[in-house]
Amino acid sequence: MPAWRLITTPCVAYCLRVFAVRADRLVSLVLLLRQRGRLSATALARELEVSTRTVLRDVEALSAAGVPVYAERGRHGGFALLPGFRTELTGLNHEEALALLVAGSRRGAQAFGLGSALASAMLKVVDALPESQRHTAAGVAERLLIDPETDLLSRRQVVDEVPDPVAAEIRRAVFAGHRLRIRYAAVGRPPTWRTVDPIGLVTVRDQGYLLATRAGADRTYRLSRVLAAEELAEPAQRPDRVDLDRAWQERGTRFRAGGDQVTALVRVHPVRREDLVGTAVAVLAEGVDPDGRLRLEVSFQDRRHAEWALWQLSTNAEALAPPWLRTALHDRATAVATRYRPCP
Known part of the structure; x- marks a missing residue:
């Protein structure tokens, strides 16, 4: 050449x-x-x-x-x-049509790197409506707010940020059925390159995940930890059809059964139940105490996760067990109280 x-x-x-x-x-x-x-x-x-x-x-x-x-x-x-x-x-391109398919959650589109495509697609959809319907749709849309970025306490929802080029490369490999080379930064480890066979993409609580296999073993990668991605020409070793919902449940079951997970018994005020459940890995049991407080047995990823989750709930929750968790929260609270002790 x-x-x-x-x-x-x-x-x-x-x-x-x-x-x-x-x-x-x-x-x-x-x-x-x-x-x-x-x-x-x-x-x-x-x-x-x-x-x-x-x-x-x-x-x-x-x-x-x-x-x-x-x-x-x-x-x-x-x-x-x-x-x-x-x-x-007003014709939709491939990315815009794909964005509409995952538009049930605006943040789902963002997690897969399709946020801008979704905005562009919705403009085209509205413009394609007849004049009378277009004005009606615009008026109705102004009166609906779905999944805002902050809650009533102005707490901003955390959404994984995935660079568009990285997300696009991962999507192409998943849809084309090609192998994928990613540079992945696992927690507490230096980033490394690895070649995987992509199976599908999942978004849970505004976090995107890549389901794949590596050397025949199931692997799950958080998209926000993929620093770079490259679609390879060779075909991926994977079945022609997949039940992503079942695959996700099976991986979740294996995840909860192993690793460094801890189980805690917690008393929590009913108004903060969803906050506790939302951050826990799983709810194993639940009951109601005579005073109306809820008693839940929940699992966390590890000790650090358990301590962090209970600390966020302040006096609205109490760790009853295990003893080390009560001690850790007591020590942290004592240190904070000491720091803010009134000056003589």
């Missing part, structure tokens, strides 16, 4: 990717203006996750292409489309 081809081929591929990304962004810009009316450059930049300078360049490109975008000056000005303009650019 000539030397010039070795140099230019990656450049051409890069340019094509850039053009594809910009084309999707231009379509999203037009759909935003169609559905929301006049928007400032700052608002468009925020929605499209680009700079205001990029928005201005995109508006100029749309105008040159014949899209009737016009600017309104003044304090409440911005960009808008001429009334009645309609575009037929």
Whole structure:
């Protein structure tokens, strides 16, 4: 192969990717203006996750292409489309269609690196509706808030962050049935490269997991700990069909049966039950004490996890057993009380 081809081929591929990304962004810009009316450059930049300078360049490109975008000056000005303009650019691409399939949970899409695709797909879906339905849908959507980022106490929900290139490479390998090479950072260990046979992707409580096998043994990898990924050309060694729900349950059973897990007996106020259950690995038994408090037998990943979980509940929970857990919480509380002892 000539030397010039070795140099230019990656450049051409890069340019094509850039053009594809910009084309999707231009379509999203037009759909935003169609559905929301006049928007400032700052608002468009925020929605499209680009700079205001990029928005201005995109508006100029749309105008040159014949899209009737016009600017309104003044304090409440911005960009808008001429009334009645309609575009037929509403076809969903593969990533957007996939995002809609997992849109039952907005954070599920984010966990798999499909958050931006979901936003773009929803714009196209709304734009494809008839005029009368589009306004009705927009009004209804404004009155529904599903799975907000914070709860009533303004506690922000923790969502695994997975870089888009890493998530995309993992998805491609899973869907194509190819082997996958990942650089994985297990807890307490230096990152290492490993080659796996991907089976499927699972999201639980806003955390994404890759189910795979390695040398024939079942493995589960947390997506946020995958630092890099590379889809290989060789086919994955896996069955043609899979029951992911059953596979996840079986792995959960094996996980709870082994490792460094600990079991604790806890008294908890009913209003904090879900907080305890939400952080525990499993609930083994549950009852009600005469005073109305709940008595639960729960398991945790290890000692550190148990101590952390009970500490978060403050006086709303009490560890009854094992003794070492009571001692650990007592020592921590004593240290905090000592630190904040009133000055003489």
